[in-house]
Amino acid sequence: MKHYWLMKSEPTSFSIDDLANRRKQIEPWDGVRNYQARNFLQAMQKGDQAFFYHSSCAIPGIAGIVEIIKTAYPDKTAFDPLNHHYDPKSTLNKPKWFCVDVKLVEKFTQLITLETLKKQPYLRSMRLLQKGNRLSVLPIILQEWETILSLIR
């Protein structure tokens, strides 16, 4: 069974346009340094889809859809001392952090803004909208997925 997710990225560091401009429109979703988010990454299966969410920017919101094309494998950025996400506690033998590969499925012609999401009664219980939620990777239930897509379809 296919599962749905939401993955956050700050567009100033990596936006949906950056993904669109990648060769094959594929990118490793690395740099996640939170255990809960990591566990969600590890639960992802090939073929799962995720909303690409732009966070910490002028207009936060969902910019499009990506598909998981490679399941979790060790995040190389944790091994690189020069990388901003370097973590000496993650080793080749015992990797602590993981990433998946995503491929662009669709960039929405119009951003589904956080403001819009908040207005939807059916989305009130959505994890993304809960107070204090800071998870950069989180699950979306099918009903929420479809409700969100209905906003632009």
Added chain:
DNA sequence: GCCAACGTTGGC
């Protein structure tokens, strides 16, 4: 830039 809400760290 502010600040609430978390997560992590480290002394005890």
Added chain:
DNA sequence: GCCAACGTTGGC
């Protein structure tokens, strides 16, 4: 194991 201090996230 507790908890204060600190760091980070992310909306505003």
